[in-house]
Amino acid sequence: MERQSGSVPLRLAALLLSLTLTVLPIAARAETVLVMVEEAGCAWCARWNKEIGPIYGKTPEGRAAPLRREMIGAPPDDIAFERGLHFTPTFVLVRDGAELGRIEGYPGEDFFWGLLGQMMEQNGVALPAGSQEAGAEG
Numbered sequence: 001m002e003r004q005s006g007s008v009p010l011r012l013a014a015l016l017l018s019l020t021l022t023v024l025p026i027a028a029r030a031e032t033v034l035v036m037v038e039e040a041g042c043a044w045c046a047r048w049n050k051e052i053g054p055i056y057g058k059t060p061e062g063r064a065a066p067l068r069r070e071m072i073g074a075p076p077d078d079i080a081f082e083r084g085l086h087f088t089p090t091f092v093l094v095r096d097g098a099e100l101g102r103i104e105g106y107p108g109e110d111f112f113w114g115l116l117g118q119m120m121e122q123n124g125v126a127l128p129a130g131s132q133e134a135g136a137e138g
Contacts (some may be wrong), residue, residue: 060127
């Protein structure tokens with residue numbers, strides 16, 4: 001019996017180690033978001049909301065950097081922007097509260113996806129496995 005009871009803590013330790021090795025990479029993963037800075041009455045914000053808003057979260061880009069909306073007059077305290085926010089919409093790629101890059105204004109659907117993809121690539125933001133072309137899943 002001693003031998004069997006001695007193996008239970010060993011099995012428990014192995015299980016805990018296995019869980020730790022599985023959960024730690026998930027917990028340590030950097031949080032990347034795309035912050036959309038907007039304001040009420042912004043025609044270009046409304047256009048983005050109509051053309052991109054409904055599909056953004058379904059795209060590889062949207063899964064890699066979920067959208068977070070903020071109003072221009074009240075910048076959040078948990079993000080270190082590299083410079084002031086003066087235009088709407090402004091799209092700021094953020095990892096763990098630090099600005100990686102931005103798109104000021106909305107250049108239209110085709111240019112938006114290209115600029116966003118380039119910004120993500122330059123900053124090492126990987127799209128989920130099996131992703132297709134930028135904005136192609138919609």
